[in-house]
Amino acid sequence: MTTVELPLLPLGKGKDLSSERGVECPGDLPPASDPDLVARAKAAKEALGRSVFVLGHHYQRDEVIQFADVTGDSFKLARDAAARPEAEYIVFCGVHFMAESADILTAPNQKVILPDLAAGCSMADMARLSQVEDAWDALADAGVQDQVVPITYMNSTADIKAFCGKNGGAVCTSSNADVALEWAFAQKPDAKVLFFPDQHLGRNTAVLKLGFSLDDCVVWNPFKPNGGLTDEQLRDAKMILWKGHCSVHGKFSPEVVDELRAKDPDINILVHPECKHEVVIKADLVGSTEFIIKTIEAAPAGSSWAIGTELNLVKRLADAHPDKKIAFLDRTVCFCSTMNRIDLPHLVWALESLVEGNEVNVIDVEAETARLADIALQRMLDLPGKSHKD
Numbered sequence: 418m419t420t421v422e423l424p425l426l427p428l429g430k431g432k433d434l435s436s437e438r439g440v441e442c443p444g445d446l447p448p449a450s451d452p453d454l455v456a457r458a459k460a461a462k463e464a465l466g467r468s469v470f471v472l473g474h475h476y477q478r479d480e481v482i483q484f485a486d487v488t489g490d491s492f493k494l495a496r497d498a499a500a501r502p503e504a505e506y507i508v509f510c511g512v513h514f515m516a517e518s519a520d521i522l523t524a525p526n527q528k529v530i531l532p533d534l535a536a537g538c539s540m541a542d543m544a545r546l547s548q549v550e551d552a553w554d555a556l557a558d559a560g561v562q563d564q565v566v567p568i569t570y571m572n573s574t575a576d577i578k579a580f581c582g583k584n585g586g587a588v589c590t591s592s593n594a595d596v597a598l599e600w601a602f603a604q605k606p607d608a609k610v611l612f613f614p615d616q617h618l619g620r621n622t623a624v625l626k627l628g629f630s631l632d633d634c635v636v637w638n639p640f641k642p643n644g645g646l647t648d649e650q651l652r653d654a655k656m657i658l659w660k661g662h663c664s665v666h667g668k669f670s671p672e673v674v675d676e677l678r679a680k681d682p683d684i685n686i687l688v689h690p691e692c693k694h695e696v697v698i699k700a701d702l703v704g705s706t707e708f709i710i711k712t713i714e715a716a717p718a719g720s721s722w723a724i725g726t727e728l729n730l731v732k733r734l735a736d737a738h739p740d741k742k743i744a745f746l747d748r749t750v751c752f753c754s755t756m757n758r759i760d761l762p763h764l765v766w767a768l769e770s771l772v773e774g775n776e777v778n779v780i781d782v783e784a785e786t787a788r789l790a791d792i793a794l795q796r797m798l799d800l801p802g803k804s805h806k807d
């Protein structure tokens with residue numbers, strides 16, 4: 418693979434200050450008001466036939482999901498793409514780290530396209546490789562690095578996955594984080610886990626699934642010297658949690674759970690493990706997006722639910738199950754803003770560019786990074802038992 422340096426800039430920052438999206442679309446983006454967008458997307462997809470495969474993450478907008486050949490979580494989508502080798506182009510309607518994972522897991526001839534390069538993930542961006550390498554050095558200085566197994570959530574950049582591959586660690590999803598942690602603790606005597614980027618998934622899994630106490634967990638703040646921790650704290654900790662979180666799932670609060678229960682004692686609270694620990698311990702059920710979907714599908718008619726995950730998915734579940742009472746677990750509307758950057762104009766632009774023979778926004782992970790990240794992904798695939806859906 419060749420290395421392509423793609424800009425991934427925060428909104429309104431970097432080279433492109435005038436762009437509303439931070440990264441200017443390098444072509445003629447159709448206006449969102451174009452009444453022919455649906456017809457144009459349909460025609461472009463038909464013209465491309467089996468050479469294109471469109472992936473739609475569960476958190477994507479309806480206007481985009483309608484064109485997805487398959488929907489799912491990030492890991493399922495990457496595997497679905499790898500199972501379609503005849504598709505030369507994988508158009509990933511999701512965020513940047515997902516497109517990277519798809520590029521790593523698909524064949525070299527398959528090109529992964531992200532319709533809007535500004536579709537990043539704030540959580541993945543909270544763990545930068547240079548910060549993680551500094552933390553690793555600090556763990557050596559504290560005399561504990563030899564005990565530490567690094568585990569990264571799927572929602573991380575390719576170079577963080579590669580760091581784990583290089584240093585004896587693995588990737589996990591929200592479905593198999595417990596198995597990944599058990600694996601990690603079995604790797605070394607007196608093992609500790611350095612878990613990134615989502616402190617909540619790490620804490621919830623360690624405490625609720627593996628039986629650790631909250632005191633066994635410390636939080637590494639990459640903006641403080643030595644992570645804001647003493648060497649003694651590092652020596653005593655079992656879980657060293659990176660100070661990262663999801664901007665969507667981090668918004669849910671225990672107060673709203675209490676309010677909803679007071680209004681409807683029969684309500685079931687169903688949340689994603691990226692939610693804060695205070696929320697998760699008040700919930701009836703906790704699980705990945707796939708678990709949330711399956712739980713609602715299996716729920717009896719008339720049952721009442723409040724769901725703590727991304728709003729596009731909750732709205733689609735409510736629309737698909739009018740016989741059940743389904744509410745969003747927050748007072749305010751809260752979409753994932755970066756997921757929402759993939760809209761119909763960008764999808765039309767990406768597909769029509771391919772029809773014209775122009776490969777746009779190709780995500781191409783540098784070869785050595787891809788090799789090492791694949792090692793960490795394969796260690797996850799080799800974990801016993803569970804499915805690997807996030």
Ligand code: SF4
Nearest residue numbers: 538539540663665753
């Ligand atoms: S929902 Fe959270 S973890 Fe998922 S892409 Fe958005 S910010 Fe990242």
